[in-house]
Amino acid sequence: MQTATATPxxxxxxxxxxxxxVFGTVVDxxxxxxxxxxxxHPQVDGAAFARAWRAGYQPAMARVRSGELGxxxxxxxxxxxxxxxxxxxxxAHLEDAARAQLNRVWHRLDAWPDSVEGxxxxxxxxxxxxxxxxxxxxxxxxxxxxxxxxxxVLSAEVxxxxxxxxxxxxGAAKVFDVPPHRVMLVAAHHDDLAAARAxxxxxxxxxxxxxxxxxxxxxxxxxxENDLHSADLLDLADRLGCPAAV
Amino acid sequence: MQTATATPxxxxxxxxxxxxxVFGTVVDxxxxxxxxxxxxHPQVDGAAFARAWRAGYQPAMARVRSGELGxxxxxxxxxxxxxxxxxxxxxAHLEDAARAQLNRVWHRLDAWPDSVEGxxxxxxxxxxxxxxxxxxxxxxxxxxxxxxxxxxVLSAEVxxxxxxxxxxxxGAAKVFDVPPHRVMLVAAHHDDLAAARAxxxxxxxxxxxxxxxxxxxxxxxxxxENDLHSADLLDLADRLGCPAAV
Numbered sequence: 001m002q003t004a005t006a007t008p009x010x011x012x013x014x015x016x017x018x019x020x021x022v023f024g025t026v027v028d029x030x031x032x033x034x035x036x037x038x039x040x041h042p043q044v045d046g047a048a049f050a051r052a053w054r055a056g057y058q059p060a061m062a063r064v065r066s067g068e069l070g071x072x073x074x075x076x077x078x079x080x081x082x083x084x085x086x087x088x089x090x091x092a093h094l095e096d097a098a099r100a101q102l103n104r105v106w107h108r109l110d111a112w113p114d115s116v117e118g119x120x121x122x123x124x125x126x127x128x129x130x131x132x133x134x135x136x137x138x139x140x141x142x143x144x145x146x147x148x149x150x151x152x153v154l155s156a157e158v159x160x161x162x163x164x165x166x167x168x169x170x171g172a173a174k175v176f177d178v179p180p181h182r183v184m185l186v187a188a189h190h191d192d193l194a195a196a197r198a199x200x201x202x203x204x205x206x207x208x209x210x211x212x213x214x215x216x217x218x219x220x221x222x223x224x225e226n227d228l229h230s231a232d233l234l235d236l237a238d239r240l241g242c243p244a245a246v
Numbered sequence: 247m248q249t250a251t252a253t254p255x256x257x258x259x260x261x262x263x264x265x266x267x268v269f270g271t272v273v274d275x276x277x278x279x280x281x282x283x284x285x286x287h288p289q290v291d292g293a294a295f296a297r298a299w300r301a302g303y304q305p306a307m308a309r310v311r312s313g314e315l316g317x318x319x320x321x322x323x324x325x326x327x328x329x330x331x332x333x334x335x336x337x338a339h340l341e342d343a344a345r346a347q348l349n350r351v352w353h354r355l356d357a358w359p360d361s362v363e364g365x366x367x368x369x370x371x372x373x374x375x376x377x378x379x380x381x382x383x384x385x386x387x388x389x390x391x392x393x394x395x396x397x398x399v400l401s402a403e404v405x406x407x408x409x410x411x412x413x414x415x416x417g418a419a420k421v422f423d424v425p426p427h428r429v430m431l432v433a434a435h436h437d438d439l440a441a442a443r444a445x446x447x448x449x450x451x452x453x454x455x456x457x458x459x460x461x462x463x464x465x466x467x468x469x470x471e472n473d474l475h476s477a478d479l480l481d482l483a484d485r486l487g488c489p490a491a492v
Contacts, residue, residue, distance in 0.1 A: 152386040
């Protein structure tokens with residue numbers, strides 16, 4: 001991806017564990033859903049459909065956080081949102097099996113082109129672990145299909161709390177028996193990074209300008225509050241002193 | 247390891263997930279502790295020390311199961327047992343840092359010679375996941391050091407219950423959203439397999455005759471109640487129709 005190699009960060013040795021946000025940071029949910037919709041339901045505007053589905057995500061988790069819904073896995077929240085939006089896209093007729101099949105698209109998201117090699121390089125030096133609101137089964141099947149070589153798969157499911165609840169960031173640090181400042185969250189979302197920072201974690205922002213599609217580029221300007229700003233996971237590997245094999 | 251290739255099991259296609267017991271089944275705790283003790287404390291009988299440490303394992307978990315101890319990770323149970331046995335081996339003088347370093351030997355256990363390649367082959371067809379009483383941090387560091395390519399790391403820690411509690415076997419099936427009969431436990435211990443079978447899981451026994459050392463061979467005779475009996479994980483891969491790359 002990048003052409004020049006970044007200078008390694010001076011504090012790269014003070015971190016043991018990298019936690020990765022997944023949806024949008026490691027995998028391209030928008031492009032993957034557009035791809036599947038183009039195949040399964042070509043009459044639907046796949047880009048709008050993907051954004052509508054994703055737009056229901058934070059409100060659905062908020063219902064769990066508020067206690068309106070009991071603990072509910074993302075697979076089930078995705079299905080609730082899907083059932084809500086299908087009529088808006090002329091797909092109210094889809095039967096249960098077709099809905100279940102479509103809902104599992106979140107298990108089949110494609111990695112961004114740099115992700116597999118980026119994690120592979122970062123693993124040479126750091127414990128590389130997911131910290132996603134996606135459930136364990138979803139994350140495992142996604143990783144297996146995409147070839148993402150995680151050292152461990154952690155999820156909100158383990159802590160029964162959704163990010164940005166501190167129980168997730170601090171729970172992950174506790175799993176690896178290290179203080180929060182030896183853990184770094186890697187994410188393409190400043191709110192996730194801010195919540196991790198408030199718990200004492202280090203933070204690395206990853207630019208994913210086309211998370212919402214090429215027609216809706218995201219502001220990916222650097223913010224001073226993050227320890228690192230990286231163009232992608234290969235650039236992050238450079239900055240964390242994990243060179244490509246020579 | 248084995249010379250002839252086993253005939254694949256007729257029901258190999260009816261299983262989606264392989265859960266692996268780890269201590270003794272995938273890694274050689276006895277040999278690894280003997281190795282470390284020979285280096286760190288050569289005056290101690292390492293084989294007896296390893297067996298004494300491991301002998302405290304089931305009683306320690308029983309204290310958690312009975313409620314005498316609150317939920318306690320294996321790292322902490324290992325340390326409680328270690329503190330108990332050190333005086334018996336003339337090591338009462340070890341200070342805290344040395345005890346902590348020794349306790350982490352459980353993170354540094356060596357895989358049996360067939361394990362990495364066996365899991366690699368089985369992964370081509372099945373979700374391969376740990377189901378160990380070891381905690382997540384321990385299992386992750388062990389896998390990273392030994393090169394064990396798990397798809398997911400599950401532990402009693404996730405379910406806050408120790409095997410043979412049904413919550414562990416059924417909890418793992420639920421994580422992957424499959425019925426128990428599509429999950430197979432792989433273990434070198436008949437009691438673990440029996441508990442899994444009682445929950446409806448399939449079972450595969452793995453011979454590890456020298457789990458307790460070459461001088462204390464274990465009875466590894468086949469028992470009819472298991473779906474499969476395998477000499478090692480390469481043999482299991484043959485029986486489950488996961489051939490070596492050609």
